[in-house]
Amino acid sequence: MAEAPVTAPEAAAPAADADRVHFTLDGRPATARRGELIISAAERAGVFVPRFCYHPRMSPVGVCRMCLVEVSGPRGATLQPACFVAVEEGAEVVTASAKVKKAQDGVLEFLLVNHPLDCPVCDKGGECPLQDQTLAYGPGESRFTEEKRHFEKPIPISALVLLDRERCIQCARCTRFAEEVAGEALIDFSGRGEMVEVATFPDRPFSSYFSGNTVQICPVGALTATPYRFRARPWDLDQVESTCTTCALGCRVAAQSSGNRLTRLLGIDADPVNQGWLCDKGRFVTESVNGGGEGPADAAHPGPARITEPLVRVGGELVTVSWAEALRVAATGLDQARAGGAAAVGVLGGAQLTNEGAYAWAKLAKGVIGTDSVDAQLGDGLPADLILSLPRATIDEACAARVVVLLTGDVREELPVLFLRLRQSALAGTTSLIELAPTSTSLTSYAAASLPLRPGDAPAVARALVGGDEQVAGPSHPEGPAWSAAALESARALLAGAGPAGQGVVVLVGRASVAEDAAVTAAAVRVLADALPAARFLPTLRRSNVQGALDMGLGPGVLPGRVSLSSGRAWFLEHWGSVPEARGRDAAAMLTSAARGASAGGVATRALIILGADPLADFPDRRLAEAALRAAELVIVVGGHHTEICEHADVVLPAAVAHERAGSTTNIEGRVSRLGHKLVAPGSAWPDWMIAQALAEALGEDLGFASADGVWEEIEQLGSVHRGVTPAVLESAGAHDGVVVPLQPDRARRVAPIDPIATPGVDSVERQGAPPRVGVTEADEWPEAPAAGAAPPPVLAAPAAADPPEVPLPDSYSLRLVSARRLYDGGTAVSGSPSLAPLVPAAVARANPYDLDRLGLVAGDQATVRGERASARLPVAPDRGVPRGVLVVDFNLPGGGLANVAAALIDAGALVNDVRLESL
Amino acid sequence: MAVTDAPRIVTARLHHEDSHTLERFLATGGYDGLRKALAMTPEAVAAEVDAASLLGRGGAGFPAGRKWSMLRKAPVTYLVVNGDESEPATFKDHLLIEGDPHQIVEGTIIAAYAVQASQVFIYVRGEFALGLERMQQAVNDAYDAGAIGNDIFSSGFSVDVVVHPGAGAYICGDETGLLESLEGKRGFPRIKPPYFPAVMGLYGQPTVVNNVETMSNLPWIILHGGAAFAALGAGRSTGTRLFALSGHVRRPGAFEVEMVKTTFRDLIYAPLYGGGIRGGGELKAFIPGGASSPWFGPAELDLALGQDEVQAAGSMLGSGSVVVMDQSTCLVRVAWRITKFFARESCGQCTPCREGSGWLERILYRIEHGSGRAEDLEVLLDVCDNISPGLHWPPEQTTICPLGPSIPPSINSALTMGRDEFLVHIKEGGCPLG
Amino acid sequence: MSHFTPETRTRAQQLVALYPKPRSALIPLCHLAQGEDGWLRPEAMEEIAELVGVTPAEVRGTATFYDMLDIEPAATYRVSICTNVACLLDGALELLAHAEARLGVPIGGATHDGTFALEEAECLADCDFAPCVQVNHRFVRAQTADAFDQLVEDLGAGKLAATIPPHGTLQRVARNRGLVVDPERVAAERAAVARAQAERASAQDAR
Numbered sequence A: 001m002a003e004a005p006v007t008a009p010e011a012a013a014p015a016a017d018a019d020r021v022h023f024t025l026d027g028r029p030a031t032a033r034r035g036e037l038i039i040s041a042a043e044r045a046g047v048f049v050p051r052f053c054y055h056p057r058m059s060p061v062g063v064c065r066m067c068l069v070e071v072s073g074p075r076g077a078t079l080q081p082a083c084f085v086a087v088e089e090g091a092e093v094v095t096a097s098a099k100v101k102k103a104q105d106g107v108l109e110f111l112l113v114n115h116p117l118d119c120p121v122c123d124k125g126g127e128c129p130l131q132d133q134t135l136a137y138g139p140g141e142s143r144f145t146e147e148k149r150h151f152e153k154p155i156p157i158s159a160l161v162l163l164d165r166e167r168c169i170q171c172a173r174c175t176r177f178a179e180e181v182a183g184e185a186l187i188d189f190s191g192r193g194e195m196v197e198v199a200t201f202p203d204r205p206f207s208s209y210f211s212g213n214t215v216q217i218c219p220v221g222a223l224t225a226t227p228y229r230f231r232a233r234p235w236d237l238d239q240v241e242s243t244c245t246t247c248a249l250g251c252r253v254a255a256q257s258s259g260n261r262l263t264r265l266l267g268i269d270a271d272p273v274n275q276g277w278l279c280d281k282g283r284f285v286t287e288s289v290n291g292g293g294e295g296p297a298d299a300a301h302p303g304p305a306r307i308t309e310p311l312v313r314v315g316g317e318l319v320t321v322s323w324a325e326a327l328r329v330a331a332t333g334l335d336q337a338r339a340g341g342a343a344a345v346g347v348l349g350g351a352q353l354t355n356e357g358a359y360a361w362a363k364l365a366k367g368v369i370g371t372d373s374v375d376a377q378l379g380d381g382l383p384a385d386l387i388l389s390l391p392r393a394t395i396d397e398a399c400a401a402r403v404v405v406l407l408t409g410d411v412r413e414e415l416p417v418l419f420l421r422l423r424q425s426a427l428a429g430t431t432s433l434i435e436l437a438p439t440s441t442s443l444t445s446y447a448a449a450s451l452p453l454r455p456g457d458a459p460a461v462a463r464a465l466v467g468g469d470e471q472v473a474g475p476s477h478p479e480g481p482a483w484s485a486a487a488l489e490s491a492r493a494l495l496a497g498a499g500p501a502g503q504g505v506v507v508l509v510g511r512a513s514v515a516e517d518a519a520v521t522a523a524a525v526r527v528l529a530d531a532l533p534a535a536r537f538l539p540t541l542r543r544s545n546v547q548g549a550l551d552m553g554l555g556p557g558v559l560p561g562r563v564s565l566s567s568g569r570a571w572f573l574e575h576w577g578s579v580p581e582a583r584g585r586d587a588a589a590m591l592t593s594a595a596r597g598a599s600a601g602g603v604a605t606r607a608l609i610i611l612g613a614d615p616l617a618d619f620p621d622r623r624l625a626e627a628a629l630r631a632a633e634l635v636i637v638v639g640g641h642h643t644e645i646c647e648h649a650d651v652v653l654p655a656a657v658a659h660e661r662a663g664s665t666t667n668i669e670g671r672v673s674r675l676g677h678k679l680v681a682p683g684s685a686w687p688d689w690m691i692a693q694a695l696a697e698a699l700g701e702d703l704g705f706a707s708a709d710g711v712w713e714e715i716e717q718l719g720s721v722h723r724g725v726t727p728a729v730l731e732s733a734g735a736h737d738g739v740v741v742p743l744q745p746d747r748a749r750r751v752a753p754i755d756p757i758a759t760p761g762v763d764s765v766e767r768q769g770a771p772p773r774v775g776v777t778e779a780d781e782w783p784e785a786p787a788a789g790a791a792p793p794p795v796l797a798a799p800a801a802a803d804p805p806e807v808p809l810p811d812s813y814s815l816r817l818v819s820a821r822r823l824y825d826g827g828t829a830v831s832g833s834p835s836l837a838p839l840v841p842a843a844v845a846r847a848n849p850y851d852l853d854r855l856g857l858v859a860g861d862q863a864t865v866r867g868e869r870a871s872a873r874l875p876v877a878p879d880r881g882v883p884r885g886v887l888v889v890d891f892n893l894p895g896g897g898l899a900n901v902a903a904a905l906i907d908a909g910a911l912v913n914d915v916r917l918e919s920l
Numbered sequence B: 001m002a003v004t005d006a007p008r009i010v011t012a013r014l015h016h017e018d019s020h021t022l023e024r025f026l027a028t029g030g031y032d033g034l035r036k037a038l039a040m041t042p043e044a045v046a047a048e049v050d051a052a053s054l055l056g057r058g059g060a061g062f063p064a065g066r067k068w069s070m071l072r073k074a075p076v077t078y079l080v081v082n083g084d085e086s087e088p089a090t091f092k093d094h095l096l097i098e099g100d101p102h103q104i105v106e107g108t109i110i111a112a113y114a115v116q117a118s119q120v121f122i123y124v125r126g127e128f129a130l131g132l133e134r135m136q137q138a139v140n141d142a143y144d145a146g147a148i149g150n151d152i153f154s155s156g157f158s159v160d161v162v163v164h165p166g167a168g169a170y171i172c173g174d175e176t177g178l179l180e181s182l183e184g185k186r187g188f189p190r191i192k193p194p195y196f197p198a199v200m201g202l203y204g205q206p207t208v209v210n211n212v213e214t215m216s217n218l219p220w221i222i223l224h225g226g227a228a229f230a231a232l233g234a235g236r237s238t239g240t241r242l243f244a245l246s247g248h249v250r251r252p253g254a255f256e257v258e259m260v261k262t263t264f265r266d267l268i269y270a271p272l273y274g275g276g277i278r279g280g281g282e283l284k285a286f287i288p289g290g291a292s293s294p295w296f297g298p299a300e301l302d303l304a305l306g307q308d309e310v311q312a313a314g315s316m317l318g319s320g321s322v323v324v325m326d327q328s329t330c331l332v333r334v335a336w337r338i339t340k341f342f343a344r345e346s347c348g349q350c351t352p353c354r355e356g357s358g359w360l361e362r363i364l365y366r367i368e369h370g371s372g373r374a375e376d377l378e379v380l381l382d383v384c385d386n387i388s389p390g391l392h393w394p395p396e397q398t399t400i401c402p403l404g405p406s407i408p409p410s411i412n413s414a415l416t417m418g419r420d421e422f423l424v425h426i427k428e429g430g431c432p433l434g
Numbered sequence C: 001m002s003h004f005t006p007e008t009r010t011r012a013q014q015l016v017a018l019y020p021k022p023r024s025a026l027i028p029l030c031h032l033a034q035g036e037d038g039w040l041r042p043e044a045m046e047e048i049a050e051l052v053g054v055t056p057a058e059v060r061g062t063a064t065f066y067d068m069l070d071i072e073p074a075a076t077y078r079v080s081i082c083t084n085v086a087c088l089l090d091g092a093l094e095l096l097a098h099a100e101a102r103l104g105v106p107i108g109g110a111t112h113d114g115t116f117a118l119e120e121a122e123c124l125a126d127c128d129f130a131p132c133v134q135v136n137h138r139f140v141r142a143q144t145a146d147a148f149d150q151l152v153e154d155l156g157a158g159k160l161a162a163t164i165p166p167h168g169t170l171q172r173v174a175r176n177r178g179l180v181v182d183p184e185r186v187a188a189e190r191a192a193v194a195r196a197q198a199e200r201a202s203a204q205d206a207r
């Protein structure tokens, strides 16, 4: 804390600067922004005021009274809470007088009155703000000799969080977080006076996706997380700063480990990204990273185990082999498969890779093997060239936009922390949300206008919204549009009010339903991009490093650096020596080709390389995925976990995951941030880039990579958007929160030091000598980039509008299927975490009460969902947020005896999927 | 001069059995003040109240006229009437609410007119079940009589009144705790700044909060003029005030007396008021203004019942309650009981009060029950000092609201007046007075 | 599904309508629910939450701040004896001890048949009749041990039913109408008055 420079006294008499006020701090002149709280103005001036209840990301309440300082006022100098009182012009603030010291002593002694002295068995011991500040500011010993308040020792307030009420100091951080930040006041103070306690409502646990944050910000050990409880002492933990790879938002984390196990993840206050918060899935992914140890699932760890050794199928069984043997088998198989044309090889997945891994695999696939059939998305995203061509908004820009159009799935389910940020903006009244969605979502209640739509409607509503087409053509339902004319009117007015041509507008684009072809959303996006040339877009692709993978060329028709295959061919031909001639297949086409062989047209896909993915769980159409895997002559799986896909694998190559790897990832806004690398992957798992390098060698070629950093150097030189993002830039102090590509020379930002009281565990570990970030950086400019060589190819241009697909009308007995993604689903991150796995909900069939009434169904009834492909018995749930004529069965949830019931119903080849709901 | 011939202003009607009914109210000049006020301009009404120098009767003694003038101009403003009376040994509002609810309604509408309030809330302590019924009945009847609602008495002025029940929490008497409670929340007092509800009050809108007795004075002031009111009493303390007298007096009760002209001695000893110490005993000490006020002894008996006079002597008139203790009283026990009250009623929001109140109570309990230790007295005072630095008067505070700093005065007083008593308790392992 | 009866639900909605913001009705609604059920049942708290737009945890959290609201089943007669300073001086502790013996329950406890609960109260604002006793928040002025015994007997015999309704019933007089004043008209009137005031003030300044 002490590193910050003291603000220099203004040389001249204070100019009439409306935004700054001048005051004295402990006798020295200082300045503050108008309205700035004393506590933060003092901190910037190098004076740390002790505190408990204050948290920079929540509104101050001034209840703990630890931050009392003397402030001069009309009634002389009085004790005032520095966390609540703003600096006034001419104020005299004293933080270190005898009176202040006595008040601090007093508050600390008071806090210990009812606080048990069980530090030796408390998780917070060693990183506890109460413990630390008592040592630093306290009276030394307590004179309290009476009986303390007693409560039953820890009680669970959710499946993940335990509450020890005896330790609670009533700072209201957790309750404020729940209400103010998460918007779910499932915990609240109860009782009065000394007996005030945090409580849930009976049988309504604190089941928020964000509950772990309360554990992180609790300034004592009152809230503890079941997955971490008693696992470690802070002083035994090593820490690196890293990026969460659970979803594509890229929250910055402190990854803490001990004895090569990932022990804990804490959110770091990265201002442009997660501002200190994490979702529980990202936070508790530690369990799945650690895996079940060697071998298959065991009782203590029912989820998928880690893959630790290379495996090759011999006589129907996977057997452990050496890397050399596995690579030899893989190379031989690949050579056979591509004998009739490199297009016979398909590469599926890659969103779990690092940027470096993705680049190396793109180079291997496109430059060595020679196939462009590469797709990091599993039929659940949007076309790669569309995503890469959209003018892009940062998260900050989205949260500051006047209007945000939500053409996406439920943000809380897909990119949870982005929901927190958007909710704040909507609540602040500065941003109006216009939601275009097939079901009500967690943002619906904050939206200024909601336009519900049915599968197939998106292009029509987009046209109606931008007003180019007064004739709202073709909403694919006999009843006409699901949105109201009034909502459309107000949405139009909001859009018009934002600015000309979409200025001030950010559009969030993603897939609200995987039961609808991506072409539908893509068409709507093109309409908006065409009509609103000044609008920016933020893709809400969900899968961890999907943006990095696409940026590195892991998509059909694109090459690294956000360039198209055609415009980048010459450049990469020069540097790689070989580039595919023709555009390849996307995931659905690859699987179709593999399943149907030559009948699907072109050179049939014969070999599939699966990169850290499981199409059986993740691809919307399970039957197609199964058929493809069964039919493929060669299936090479590169991954970290033993999932079902391994049953189809001929070769399995163990890969490092999450925080076991060096390198970087790219989030949805294009922010490249570095992964911390402290853990060693289990067994003989390798980082992804190294597997690509080794496989290339087995194929008789050399990618030329010897380290992840080496890969990045090539990316910087060849990637059009990566130019200038040198290792020096990435390692510079201003890049603690990552760097958005393409690099904006003036965008370097000051990075705040970590506040030890706001993020307790992070600092304590930092003090052990593994500093993630220290002091305040003054870096406003990026380090000098080396002179650029030849100009790289131009990046993809904004898409043009195209004719939307013709969506047929459903018959009057059918409901149109929507399948949205949920945070807790059958994916590895959840199923691999014993703490999270029980939280996966069972699939239900949700429909408008009107449709259920017609069928005589009431909540909880079992009904048959009958599709073209399959049928399943599911309980029904009425939901007014679902338009009439629509049935929702969320994706990758168990139901009807299947692990992923929606995937059994969906035909990926159809534009939309219609099902019938039958009460029998 | 023990009893002046000042008129009864707020208790004039109380001797009637049916003083709470609309019939009796109308038969005794009820709503005449309101009719007169409505014929005046709002400023003229406010000016009259300003001229009366009516000090708030809720405890802080802030001039009502000045409070109204601080009201921030906004399209929506509220008037909230504080009938939460829970200060120990204070029972004057209880009397007015049960005995003359229409007088409160009348005063309230006068005030609402003067400040042009958009809506009025009368917050009545939850434990006054009968009082709530009477207050609600009065409001219902006043609607029917045209004294509340649209176009009141054909004046063109309209306002709605809602009677709001408390639910048992002393801290909701504090005006900001009350506003929180009225918003449907825990009665956590609001942290300052903003300093006044007149700037930011109910739902963030400018709000006037006034006590029930303050309101009850308004009809008389309007009918007789502010000057007539100001002619009573002296200095800043004008008019009459209703004092709740309890403890070891012959005649405990609520007495309306002229301010300043009357002394504590008059109140306690005059036959018409307290009638002296019960059983002919001797006065040991008295609490002059509610549980939060520093205590007085026989030496202060001739102090005038005036706000500034009492303040200058190191205490306050506060809520207008006087508790008399004779020589048989154990000061340790009284200090303990008052501290226990604050510990039970601390809202629990801020650390020094939440933790300090319970700590102090535990120590005092030990001393009173025979387990005191020599070092306790020093700890008591220092813990008090950590709640209210310097232990001076008026108090400073490390807390959010004045409840915390209300704890030290009784402990400090008991220790100052009866340090020996504490020492005897500690030495003999118990209370010598049984 | 509603826990409240249709009549109670209507009453509840009327109460909500009296306030500029629904949450203000939270405590009145708790009193209403307690009047129906004798205590705050979880179902009632959930319904109140729905009516005023907060979570059940917030209703419970708020209710538990207040002494009069019970989140556990309560006795028919809640006997409250004040022992605060004025009553203390007048023998409240002795009366309380007597009450414990007479009812056979400790402070804070209730008789097995659920008829009586005994609580030590803070000042009830009836100190001229100290020690002050309330039953179900109604003053009974039973200041002596004998008077207390008589009270218990009368309550047990149902003789006081007319003045002391069963616990939970706070108010037998209900608000008999909603808000009658049109807020927009008020705002317009207030604005006009403010304008007139400003004009008069500036006229005065000019003079």
Ligand SMILES: Cc1cc2nc3c(=O)[nH]c(=O)nc-3n(C[C@H](O)[C@H](O)[C@H](O)COP(=O)(O)O)c2cc1C
Residues within 6 Å of the ligand: B055, B056, B057, B058, B059, B060, B061, B062, B064, B082, B083, B084, B085, B086, B087, B170, B171, B172, B173, B174, B175, B176, B209, B210, B211, B212, B214, B401, B402, B403
């Ligand atoms: C802890 C505390 C309790 C209070 N209790 C009451 C009360 O019961 N009744 C009351 O009218 N004022 C009470 N007050 C004073 C109010 O905050 C407020 O000053 C008063 O209602 C204003 O009305 P007035 O100006 O007419 O006196 C209390 C203040 C504090 C700090």
Ligand code: SF4
Residues within 6 Å of the ligand: B171, B188, B189, B345, B346, B347, B348, B349, B350, B351, B353, B354, B399, B400, B401, B402, B403, B404, B405
């Ligand atoms: S001083 Fe006591 S009552 Fe006042 S806010 Fe603090 S804890 Fe609550």
Ligand code: FES
Residues within 6 Å of the ligand: A050, A051, A052, A053, A054, A061, A062, A063, A064, A065, A066, A067, A068, A081, A082, A083, A084
């Ligand atoms: S009161 Fe300021 S940090 Fe708690």
